[in-house]
Amino acid sequence: MKQNLVCFLCPNSCELTVEETESGLAVRGNRCPRGEAFAKQELLDPQRTLTSSVRIHGAEFPLLSVRSDRPVKKRELLPLMQQLRSVECTAPIKQGDIILSGVGETAVNIIATRTMAAKVRGR
Secondary structure (H helix, E strand, O other): OEEEEEOOOOOOOOEEEEEEEOOEEEEEOOOOHHHHHHHHHHHHOOEEOOEEEEEEEOEOOOEEEEEEOOOEEHHHHHHHHHHHOOOEEEOOEOOOOEEEEEEOOOOEEEEEOOOEOEOOOOO
């Protein structure tokens, strides 16, 4: 098995080649140790930071942007997105506030990525 990847952990954007050997995965093309770790993680257990939005009541805008507080296994993304569909919160919300706690297999928190003040009545 041979796979090509582009590492996005630093500005180098190294073009990596990963091959399976008798002793495990061999990574070539990385200019720093993070590239090797990235390639192995990506092939063995890919993870992403979940970004989305949830409904918010009493704010100037109807949606609040949110993200996971740490990477989530790729296979968990769709179930978590489906769970977020039913989440609603009420203003005011501060950036970093936990909107949903301990979700998914890895028990991540979903946090607000911006502050949303309560809407002033009459506006």
